[in-house]
Amino acid sequence: MRTLFKIWLSVFLFGMIFYLPMYIFSNNALSAVEELTPKDLIPLTGIRGQDPERKERLLASIGVDTGMELGDALEENKSLTHVDIHYVESADANRIFAATGMKVVEASAEMGGGKRLAMLFSVVPKRFLRDWAAVTGILGVQVSDGKHTINMVDDPSDETYIWALFEKSGKGGSESVQRLTNRFDLAVAGIKERERSKNLESAAARPLSPAASTSGKFESNTVAGNPSKEKIVIFQFDGQPAYCADEGADDPNCRGDGSSFIGQGTYKDYMDENSALCIAGEVGCTLPQYFPADLRG
Known part of the structure; x- marks a missing residue:
């Protein structure tokens, strides 16, 4: 038994010698998002059952660099500033972690005009005996002006905004930001118009108060x-x-x-x-x- 224990202990210590450095220096949830490429995103987007290789060839044919990392795509985009990748600390993010064990990571950047782009991802963090983090899904692509927050990707057809960020020349990335800005402005205008119509309807439904008396009237x-x-x-x-x-x-x-x-x-x-x-x-x-x-x- 003592011999078996020595063998087990030797194997364990030998394994730890190799495992611990790998665990310490391997990617975490933040670097997993920063290093995302279109090739990595293909399984997380589109329709169920699509052919990943065919989708990759299609993206490459329209000028998308399928090997470009998300962090580089955001940093090199001339229409974006103050790029930041961080964990989301909110009640919803805490509930997701408690239910699934996944972290919510946000890649954000300033778009100009007081607007902010945020891409939200669910990530399985590294843990013991799993020395790497993996992105499992896109939770949303949002634009916010501090008052309104609107999700810009509602169906597969909207994913063009994402792929354009990885366009090789950089022109597609700038155009994508501009289109997101225009779509956001249009959505906010619609919200304000609906609020105005609702207020008018509410005012019309309220009984009219007596008119204020004018000079010479009681x-x-x-x-x-x-x-x-x-x-x-x-x-x-x-x-x-x-x-x-x-x-x-x-x-x-x-x-x-x-x-x-x-x-x-x-x-x-x-x-x-x-x-x-x-x-x-x-x-x-x-x-x-x-x-x-x-x-x-």
Whole structure:
């Protein structure tokens, strides 16, 4: 048994001597995304059952460099700046990791005009006895302006935006960024238009509030056209109670106690800033027990 143990221990230590350096220096999830090539992306895109070799030949025939790495494609694109590849730290990313053990990695770059391109990937990280990381899927290609975030790849036909980033001359990559920008702007304009239409519909569905009174008009009238008793306004004028009322003939008039004529207009036109405004029904307002005899309504 001791001999068998020595043999096992020797094999284990010998294996660790080779395994540990390989594990330490092998790629992680970030480098796996950075080193992605169109050839690597073909199995993750397109339709189920497609021929990878045929797809690779097709991409090469239209000028796509199938050996170019994603990190280089983004760095060399003249329409992109501040390229960054990092782990996504969010509640959704944490749920994905808890459920599948996969990390979410984002390759992002600034597009100009306050817009940002983000490519999201699911990656199986390296772990014990598995000394390499592998990209397992594309979760989305998004453009954001800080307020709106829109996914640009909804079906296989939209994957042209991805392949164009790897175009050999670099012209296709710049055109792809411009087309993504145009499509994003169009989508945002559609969102704003729908919001505007929704707000208009909501406003039309709400009952109209009473129109604000204009000079010379009262907000609440009786059938005779005079202010209702709940809206009678009494205020101080030269130390005497005064009121304003629409007497029917010449718009609202303001009169004092004993019907002495003060002038034409509303109580706001004749109100002394230093006197206390008193409106019927207002908390703490005590009105006289009488009203001028000529107030109708």
